[in-house]
Amino acid sequence: MNDNDLDVLGPIDYLVVEFPADRKPDGSALPLLIDLVDRNIIRVLDLIFVRKEPDGALSGIAIEDLGFEGGVDVTLFAEAATGLIDRTDLEEAAAVLEPGCSGAILVYENCWAAPFASALRREGAQLVASGRIPVQGILAALDALDASS
Template sequence: MTDTNFDEVGPIDYLVVEFPADHPPDGSALPLLLDLVERNIIRVLDLVFVRKNADGSLAGIAVEDLGFTGTVDVTLFAEASSGLIDRDDLEQAGAVLEPGCAGAILVYENRWAAPFACALRREGAQLVASGRIPVQGILAALDALAAPTEPV
C-alpha cells in the first residue's frame, strides 16, 4: 500500500473463509473476486491460504499449489501481499478454523466507498463503529416479520 495516499483509501475489511476438509477450494469463486477487482469495486491487499492440521498447527499454502480449476490466472492473487497480515493475524484466523480444513484470509479495500470516506475524513469525521449483519440474521428477521402475530 505504499503507492497509495492514505487520504484516498476506502474502508479496509477482512474476512476468513473456511473450506471443509472433505471439500477443498476449487477456485470457482476466484473469477467473481477478479470481477470485483476489475470493476474497481475492491482492491485485494492480501490473500493468504492456510491449512489447519489435525494437531492444530497452521501451514501456509501457495495459491499455485491448491490445484484450482478454471481459466483465472491464480498468479494474480499470489502477488496480493501488502504485508498487513502478520503471524498474530494468521494465528487468530487459524483459531477459528476446524482441524483438517483449509482457509482463505482476504484483506481488501472497498474502493466503491473511497470518495465517500475521503469526504467524511476531510470534514473531520471518523468511523467510530461498524459491523455486519449475517445473512442468517436478516432471513430470521424477515421470517419473524412475515409470521402471523397472535392477538394480545
C-alpha cells in the same frame, strides 16, 4: 504509500472463509473476486490460503498449489501480499477454523467507498463503529417476520 494515497484510501476490511475438510476449494469464486477488482469496487491487499491441521497447527498453502479448475488465472492473487497479515492475524484465523479445514484470509480495500471516506476525513469525521450483519441473521429475521404475520 504516500500521504496523497492515504487521502483517497477506502475502508479496509478482512474476512476469513472456511472450506469443508472433505472438499478442497475449486476456485469457482475467484472469477467473481477478479470481477470486483476489475470494476474497481475492491482492491485485494492480501490473500492467504491456509490449512488447519488436525492437531491445530496452521500451515500456509501457495495459491498455485491449490490446483484450481477451469483455468483460473491466480497471478493477481499470488502477488497480493502487502504484509498487513502478521503472525497474530494468522493465529486468530487458526482459532476460528475447524481442525482439518482449509481457509482463505482476504484483506481488501473498499475502493467504491474511497471518495465518501475521503470527504468525511476532510470534514474531520472519523469512524467510531462498524459491523456486519450475517446473511443468516437477515434470513432468520425475515422468517420470524413471516411467521408472525
